[in-house]
Amino acid sequence: MSKAGLDQDVFIELRQVHKTLGWQHILRGVDLKVMRGETLVIIGPSGEGKTVMMKHVIGLMRADSGEVIVDGVHMEKMREREMRPIRAKVSMMFQNAALFDAMTVEENVAFPLVESGIRDRKEIRDRVQEALEVVDLAEHGKKLPVNLSGGMRKRAGIARAIVTRSQCILYDEPTASLDPMVSDVIDQMILRMQKRYHITSLVVTHDMKSMFKIANRIAMLKDGVIRFLGTPDELRASSDPLVHDFIEGRSGVTA
């Protein structure tokens, strides 16, 4: 923030990113900048490539062409082994939670802490407990992931993503399959993380209510490109009928 020049404040930048998976040309030149400390929400039809785009940011997928720059580092030029420092700064919550099913919820949440080199047992226990309380799972820490409900698994995934307090957190549909109350808890948590720790968040969601609560800016992915990018107010005022239909949930199909 103290650094000179506006571009210094860009945390994530995608430039003309293309990706083909199988026969599908999924990303067709995505351009996007995420500022440091902002919460950017990505919306778009299901199967449009939102998860794929997110995986490019953390280096799980490689762009066929184009550039992915995270905190000033070119991800597309890096070898897997060299990504460790970036991955210490960015954590990700998977759409399907991707919990380690051989470990309890607590062990899952403790895992990134242990792997980041923290050895103090008490500190680990306290931070795990704190993260579980944030997602309202404190009593379920001893359970195995297979014995959790869908929403609980999702929340355990969120706890594991936030426990390290990375500079940037990627959430892939954090509030899907959660009831409205718990959704609000998660939304408030994302807001609090931003306020308190100045954390950059990239959130993929289909939950319009949640989106308007947390978003500083919203990007809509459609046909492999960013079709809309702007603040929530600009989104409401958008004249693009497609954007309108999407946020209002009008499919044009009639009974």
Next chain:
Amino acid sequence: MELLRLPGRLFLDFLHYLGQLAALVGDLGYSARQGILRLKMVAHQIVAIGYGSQTVVVVTGAFTGAVFTFQTYTKFKEFGVESSVGAIVAIALCRELGPVLAGLMVAGRVGAAMAADIGTMKVTEQIDALRVMGVDPVGYLVMPRFIAMMISMPLLIAESITFGLLASYAVTVYGYQVPPPWFMTHMVEHTNMTDLAVGMIKGFVFGIIITLVSCHQGLMAKDGAVGVGIGTTRAVVIASLALLVSNFFLSILLNYFFPMGATS
């Protein structure tokens, strides 16, 4: 033209496969140089692989020893050389039957488990989750299994051979009423520790083959549960065949260093 193309294609696939295994070895080397030794995971794997495979290996060894003794004894008696049964059985068990049969059983049991465990983690994105947290999946998942197998396999083979010899002793001494000294003298005279060493070295190499092949299948798994099933089957088949083929070359090589029946 097509007929010529097919063998070429298969050969290229084979080279490609070897290349992937070599890459896995490279990753293991890298992870070894990182110097992160996950002792707890290694211990866990030794229990799962070594301790857990004992029943399989003991039963395999014992019944191989028993049936081989039974067959040999019947034939040897015709020639009046039944006293050398102990020696023949011991050499065969130490050098070939023990390591190969126990190795095949472990390839089935442990190879399948490795491919299925790692494959499931792959298709449920748990491996991606590891990567995102900056943890190298090869170092975290393959390395401990690799070390555990290198430690466990020679011991399992030795155990299998031991029970094979005990069974052989039981069959000759109690089944055919051969005086124990006869059996023992010939066995001790014609075998020595190098024969056991050959078996254990083979076990060590088989352990490496099983781990590499099975973990590779796991890491490459795709297409959900079906893919994991296919990978698991493939792991067992490839590991078993590779084990048999490598056994042939190992026998030749090891016989050069540890000649068979070196009695002095």
